[in-house]
Amino acid sequence: MPRPVVLVSDPLPDDALDLLRAACEVRRTDGGDRTRLLAAVADASVLVVRSGTRVDREVFAHAPLLKGVVRAGVGLDNVDTAAADGAGVSVANTPAANAVSVAELTVGLAVALARHIPEAAQHVRRGEWNRSAFKGGELAGRTLGVLGLGRIGRQVVRRLAAFDMTVLAHDPYVADDDCRRAGAEPVTLGELLARSDLLTVHLPRTAETEGLIGERELALAKPGLHLVNTARGGIVDEDALARALKDGRVAAAALDVFAVEPPRDSPLLGLPNVLPTPHLGAGTAEAQHRAGHEAARIALRMLESRGLLEAGGPGGTGRPAAPGRTGPERVPLAGTGARGV
Numbered sequence: 001m002p003r004p005v006v007l008v009s010d011p012l013p014d015d016a017l018d019l020l021r022a023a024c025e026v027r028r029t030d031g032g033d034r035t036r037l038l039a040a041v042a043d044a045s046v047l048v049v050r051s052g053t054r055v056d057r058e059v060f061a062h063a064p065l066l067k068g069v070v071r072a073g074v075g076l077d078n079v080d081t082a083a084a085d086g087a088g089v090s091v092a093n094t095p096a097a098n099a100v101s102v103a104e105l106t107v108g109l110a111v112a113l114a115r116h117i118p119e120a121a122q123h124v125r126r127g128e129w130n131r132s133a134f135k136g137g138e139l140a141g142r143t144l145g146v147l148g149l150g151r152i153g154r155q156v157v158r159r160l161a162a163f164d165m166t167v168l169a170h171d172p173y174v175a176d177d178d179c180r181r182a183g184a185e186p187v188t189l190g191e192l193l194a195r196s197d198l199l200t201v202h203l204p205r206t207a208e209t210e211g212l213i214g215e216r217e218l219a220l221a222k223p224g225l226h227l228v229n230t231a232r233g234g235i236v237d238e239d240a241l242a243r244a245l246k247d248g249r250v251a252a253a254a255l256d257v258f259a260v261e262p263p264r265d266s267p268l269l270g271l272p273n274v275l276p277t278p279h280l281g282a283g284t285a286e287a288q289h290r291a292g293h294e295a296a297r298i299a300l301r302m303l304e305s306r307g308l309l310e311a312g313g314p315g316g317t318g319r320p321a322a323p324g325r326t327g328p329e330r331v332p333l334a335g336t337g338a339r340g341v
């Protein structure tokens, strides 16, 4: 049987690539280079991406052999899952792989805002030593608002509750009892905004969540709010947030994500009370190792289930081979609650 082609169009750790190479022909391309991507995907049976590759109808039209797309990471907003369904292509992600890393970055950003750490570091580097210019505030005793109580939101609750914060959460898809068990008081979005000193966003970017925090919502926010977004750009409207930061309704924002990345034209970049990071939430060795390995194993399982790889091979599931299984069978997504087709 010829070795199936797995196209990897975003950075993946070497050990995950080795897992794929043991059973497949692995080809690399740059998902940001559209022309090369469309040419390279022509022979691919599985495409493995992170957030740098837009997988849309045009990609499926250029990929007659494609059976699966694997997103090494959480957000599937860069994959058109309806178009994949139409093309008979399975889609999977690695929903749990980077939750701890994103939660830890969120805590770091919250503390950095509260204590002016980036500005203070720049100050010292400039040879200055004016300690009173950087008076901060404690997180202890303040109120945390978590928007989106999924995997990452829950990890953030656990960590910031240990800072002695009062914790509120808004997530219409989580039952109140479950929310309380996770350590947060369930509240409406309006109450979350009105009561939170620190608001942290952990939603997927969907048609429903795009612009969810806009002018009207920011007007409801408690004066002096600190906002952290490590989820997706566009959930918080950037123009509205820029206005709120300029007039002081929002005191400071830490943003790991932007509506367009890199965010060259964002109205937020020039503001002194914005702490931007370059989409670093999953940027740890541990998260990338977990996501890369999980993505590689899912890719192998997809190939097995389509009869393109012997079951039980390197990294395989060990399930007995099922001759003739070439139909459009769906590979279950890793973890629970993830979306896919």
Ligand SMILES: NC(=O)c1ccc[n+]([C@@H]2O[C@H](COP(=O)([O-])OP(=O)(O)OC[C@H]3O[C@@H](n4cnc5c(N)ncnc54)[C@H](O)[C@@H]3O)[C@@H](O)[C@H]2O)c1
Pocket (backbone or CB within 6 Å): 073, 074, 075, 076, 095, 098, 099, 102, 147, 148, 149, 150, 151, 152, 153, 170, 171, 172, 173, 174, 202, 203, 204, 205, 208, 209, 212, 230, 231, 232, 256, 257, 279, 280, 281, 282, 283, 337
């Ligand atoms: N910065 C990064 O590098 C990075 C890394 C991983 C994930 N992310 C982003 O973080 C997001 C959250 O990740 P997760 O693993 O916690 O996902 P998750 O699916 O476990 O949780 C998302 C939660 O949002 C809730 N939700 C959906 N619509 C909502 C709405 N309108 N109002 C309130 N809650 C709503 C869902 O019910 C769910 O509980 C991902 O979708 C991804 O976009 C970013």
Ligand SMILES: O=C(O)CC[C@@H](O)C(=O)O
Pocket (backbone or CB within 6 Å): 050, 051, 052, 072, 073, 074, 075, 076, 098, 279, 281, 282, 283
């Ligand atoms: O690929 C990345 O590093 C970003 C991952 C992150 O945004 C995700 O949704 O998992």
